[in-house]
Amino acid sequence: MSTPVVPAHLRPADGRFGSGPAKVRPEALASLAGPGAQLMGTSHRQAPVRGLVGRVRRGLAELYSLPEGWEVVLANGGSTQFWDVATFCLVERRSAHAAFGEFSAKFARAARRAPHLEDPVLTEVAPGSAAVPTAVEGVDAYAWAHNETSTGACAPVRRVAGADPGALVLVDGTSAAGGMALQVDQTDAYYFAPQKSLGSDGGLWLAFLSPAAVERAERLAASRWVPESLDLSVAVTNSRADQTLNTPAVATLWLLADQLDWMAANGGLEFAVGRSRRSAEILYGWADAHPLVTPMVAPEFRSPVVGTLDLDPSVDAKQVAATLRASGIVDTEPYRKLGRNQLRIAMFPTIDPEDVRALTGCIDWVLEQLTA
Numbered sequence: 001m002s003t004p005v006v007p008a009h010l011r012p013a014d015g016r017f018g019s020g021p022a023k024v025r026p027e028a029l030a031s032l033a034g035p036g037a038q039l040m041g042t043s044h045r046q047a048p049v050r051g052l053v054g055r056v057r058r059g060l061a062e063l064y065s066l067p068e069g070w071e072v073v074l075a076n077g078g079s080t081q082f083w084d085v086a087t088f089c090l091v092e093r094r095s096a097h098a099a100f101g102e103f104s105a106k107f108a109r110a111a112r113r114a115p116h117l118e119d120p121v122l123t124e125v126a127p128g129s130a131a132v133p134t135a136v137e138g139v140d141a142y143a144w145a146h147n148e149t150s151t152g153a154c155a156p157v158r159r160v161a162g163a164d165p166g167a168l169v170l171v172d173g174t175s176a177a178g179g180m181a182l183q184v185d186q187t188d189a190y191y192f193a194p195q196k197s198l199g200s201d202g203g204l205w206l207a208f209l210s211p212a213a214v215e216r217a218e219r220l221a222a223s224r225w226v227p228e229s230l231d232l233s234v235a236v237t238n239s240r241a242d243q244t245l246n247t248p249a250v251a252t253l254w255l256l257a258d259q260l261d262w263m264a265a266n267g268g269l270e271f272a273v274g275r276s277r278r279s280a281e282i283l284y285g286w287a288d289a290h291p292l293v294t295p296m297v298a299p300e301f302r303s304p305v306v307g308t309l310d311l312d313p314s315v316d317a318k319q320v321a322a323t324l325r326a327s328g329i330v331d332t333e334p335y336r337k338l339g340r341n342q343l344r345i346a347m348f349p350t351i352d353p354e355d356v357r358a359l360t361g362c363i364d365w366v367l368e369q370l371t372a
Contacts, residue, residue: 004369006327006362012355015324018331019149019306019346020175021195021202028199028258036254044247052253053242056206059260063178063269066208067185074206075235075244078193079174082205083107086141086170087114088224089217089232090189095141095170096121096133098155101148102337103172108143116224127338128308130155130301135162142169147176149196150335152308152344153301158186168213177206178259179276179305179349181269188213194252197272197305199259199350203249209236263349272349273304279347279356280304286360292367296342307345308334315370317341323366329359 016023039048057072066072075085087110097108097120111120121139125131130153133142142163147154157171168188176182177190179197184190191207194200209217209232217232228234229245238245263272284302287293287309296308311317321333321343334342343363347356 003323003326004366006324006329006365010358010361010365011327011329012358012362013352014355015327015329016331017329017346017351017359019196019335019344022197022199022346022348023350024199024201024255025259025262025350027262028255031258032251032254036251036258039250039254042250044250045243049248049250049253050242052250052257053239053244053248055257056253056260057239057242059257059264060206060208063260063263064182064184064208069211070184071209071214071236071239072206073209073232073235073239074204075238076203076229076246076248077205078202079103079172079191079205080106081230082191082207083110085205085230085232085235086143086189087111087117088226088230089220090141090168090170090213091117092140092216092220094118094120094139095143096136096139097123097142098131098133098144099124100130100151100153100155101127101145102150102335103174104145104148107172111143127151127153128296128301129153129298132156132158133160135160135164137164139164140167142167143171145172145174146182146190147173147180147303147305149175149306150338151297152303152306153297154180154303155301157182157190166212168216175303175305175348178263178269178272181273184208185210194256194259196346197276197348197350198256199262199348200256201249201252203252204256259350275349275351275353276304276347278353279351280307282353282356283307283309283345283347283360292371293363296340305347307347308340309343309345311341311343313341315341315367317343319370320363320366323369324362327362329362
């Protein structure tokens with residue numbers, strides 16, 4: 001039996017709804033192929049690429065109105081690598097973590113495996129909810145995700161009441177940065193990768209660091225062995241010079257800079273957050289009213305940038321996603337390890353809210369075909 005194809009008039013203008021790597025704006029790709037091409041294959045130690053790094057650092061600082069003394073730091077790798085960086089350079093003895101999905105749990109596992117650290121404290125809740133750690137005596141770093149990409153649940157970002165003096169707050173903003181509001185000074189390290197809301201490709205981690213985080217990184221690097229590629233103090237020094245320790249992904253930097261320019265030209269973070277919020281209103285409003293679709297996440301934790309939708313057992317979500325893919329509507333599959341009969345829909349600022357509206361119509365059409 002052949003897979004049905006969604007009629008062309010129902011389809012979104014752009015069919016990319018993946019939660020990462022996510023949609024890159026066609027204009028950004030054209031810019032990379034145009035003026036950006038002159039930087040490809042050139043030295044990252046010379047002015048053109050260093051100027052690009054500086055453009056990214058300034059753009060991010062302006063997007064989030066970074067407080068005085070805060071720094072934008074970047075290095076090769078991704079958020080996964082930053083967890084290792086943090087176990088060496090930001091956790092002194094013991095950390096506390098909130099885990100409410102695959103990625104928030106991975107940082108806790110990294111801390112548990114680090115032989116120089118005490119076992120972390122873990123607050124764990126089932127997928128579909130969210131949590132933040134509570135104060136524990138002797139904990140010097142608190143960690144959780146702003147937005148759990150695997151489940152589409154988000155948690156508040158705030159200082160931990162009752163925490164020991166000097167304890168740091170480390171928040172994973174990988175899918176939230178650029179698409180969700182943030183009071184930066186409620187954290188000490190807000191770290192992320194650019195291949196989601198920030199409309200770029202992978203290969204980098206970036207972080208907003210408080211003076212307290214920089215001080216701890218420098219102090220720990222001076223008192224314990226740290227591999228150079230994981231040494232946050234080295235990343236700080238290089239970033240201040242608009243460089244990275246080794247060759248960066250120049251195309252990723254260019255796409256990120258273009259995305260930041262696009263956001264700034266249209267109203268900054270308020271514009272970007274508003275785009276995602278509008279898409280979320282469309283998606284969740286449709287799902288709440290649908291007899292075969294139920295949002296996985298409770299309303300108080302629902303993400304504005306990643307939506308997870310459970311389908312009725314009478315419908316095979318894999319078949320729905322396959323039909324959409326055959327129609328040019330891609331990456332609506334759920335996070336693989338959840339094992340749910342589910343669709344996962346990205347609503348990053350690069351995605352037009354009207355394309356999200358069109359997607360809901362396409363899912364309606366597919367469900368009608370499969371249940372007829």
